[in-house]
Amino acid sequence: MSNSDYRDGIEDDCNGTLLEILEEIAPKIPGAVTQYIQKELVYSVREYFRLSQSWLEYLRLPALNQNMMPYNVNPVDNSNSKVYAILGLTRNGLPLHRGAVNNVTTEFGARFDGSITKNSSPRAYYCNPPATIYFLSNIPDGVEVDNLIAQVSLVPLTTNLSNMSMPEWIIEQNREGIIATAMSRMYREINKPYTSKTDAEYYGRLSRYYIAQAKVMAQKNYGNGEHQWMFPRATR
Amino acid sequence: MAWTINEAIASIREILKDEVSDAYRYSDESLIRIMNIGFTELHTKRPDAFIVSEPWTVAKVSDMDAEFPVALNFFNPIIYFVCGYAELRDDEYSRDQRAAILLEQFRMEVTGDKRV
Numbered sequence: 001m002s003n004s005d006y007r008d009g010i011e012d013d014c015n016g017t018l019l020e021i022l023e024e025i026a027p028k029i030p031g032a033v034t035q036y037i038q039k040e041l042v043y044s045v046r047e048y049f050r051l052s053q054s055w056l057e058y059l060r061l062p063a064l065n066q067n068m069m070p071y072n073v074n075p076v077d078n079s080n081s082k083v084y085a086i087l088g089l090t091r092n093g094l095p096l097h098r099g100a101v102n103n104v105t106t107e108f109g110a111r112f113d114g115s116i117t118k119n120s121s122p123r124a125y126y127c128n129p130p131a132t133i134y135f136l137s138n139i140p141d142g143v144e145v146d147n148l149i150a151q152v153s154l155v156p157l158t159t160n161l162s163n164m165s166m167p168e169w170i171i172e173q174n175r176e177g178i179i180a181t182a183m184s185r186m187y188r189e190i191n192k193p194y195t196s197k198t199d200a201e202y203y204g205r206l207s208r209y210y211i212a213q214a215k216v217m218a219q220k221n222y223g224n225g226e227h228q229w230m231f232p233r234a235t236r
Numbered sequence: 237m238a239w240t241i242n243e244a245i246a247s248i249r250e251i252l253k254d255e256v257s258d259a260y261r262y263s264d265e266s267l268i269r270i271m272n273i274g275f276t277e278l279h280t281k282r283p284d285a286f287i288v289s290e291p292w293t294v295a296k297v298s299d300m301d302a303e304f305p306v307a308l309n310f311f312n313p314i315i316y317f318v319c320g321y322a323e324l325r326d327d328e329y330s331r332d333q334r335a336a337i338l339l340e341q342f343r344m345e346v347t348g349d350k351r352v
Contacts, residue, residue, distance in 0.1 A: 035287045036307075039287065
């Protein structure tokens with residue numbers, strides 16, 4: 001269960017944009033059944049966000065104690081989306097290290113004043129795919145780890161276009177890639193009037209290009225990520 | 237308004253020149269039976285046609301006003317299939333060449349102009 005309130009107030013109405021995309025691709029695929037194109041569009045959106053991991057969301061986690069571990073992260077709207085991967089975990093704005101999976105028992109947190117308190121942070125965490133968080137040391141009895149925020153990538157769950165619920169901007173941002181993915185999926189089918197090896201290859205390449213680009217954009221948090229570190233440069 | 241089985245049968249009878257209601261050469265039962273064979277053929281070639289009526293239904297003589305059970309893209313191909321299949325019947329009116337053309341037309345419209 002997640003207590004995240006980070007998505008509150010975010011406009012989730014993506015259906016208008018998806019219908020625009022449907023209107024755009026349907027005339028390019030003669031002989032296809034409209035309802036089938038709708039399904040393929042939904043599967044394309046799912047494929048696109050699974051491969052690009054570009055639907056990002058910040059989730060505020062509840063204060064965790066030892067009874068709540070390992071902790072499974074769920075999106076706010078878990079009827080329409082699920083967590084595909086945990087991209088990062090921060091506490092009080094500072095990133096926690098991602099550790100390698102191991103069973104070595106380490107001491108929890110840092111002991112600046114000789115005691116483990118609420119302010120102690122776990123040394124590191126690791127994830128069991130897709131969305132289970134383990135700390136690399138057990139949370140001691142009576143200690144709560146609060147102010148945790150997870151950055152996750154989501155994928156839509158629904159198979160129905162009209163039920164699809166995700167932020168409109170993320171569809172708009174990835175519009176061309178979604179179109180290319182849908183077109184490549186349709187053209188590569190066998191024995192349909194619209195089957196086309198050439199177009200399937202062309203749109204397949206385009207789709208992979210957009211997916212790679214979306215992945216990079218998402219890693220940069222759509223241009224809002226932290227500044228990249230660089231050597232100081234001469235300014236004269 | 238959605239197209240019905242009745243409208244499909246009327247179109248089929250036009251092509252078959254079998255429109256004299258008190259002396260039909262092909263009964264409704266016979267045409268519906270062929271239509272259902274057409275639906276099974278269609279399901280083999282284009283399962284996506286049935287996305288509008290999953291789990292897929294067939295036509296029944298008892299309900300001729302029922303909605304055409306597959307996407308309307310396939311209204312014409314099914315008509316060609318039924319006419320072609322009906323023409324395969326061994327009687328004095330049928331012509332094998334016409335039957336072959338109609339069945340080929342069904343295949344082409346369903347799969348595109350591709351040899352399968």
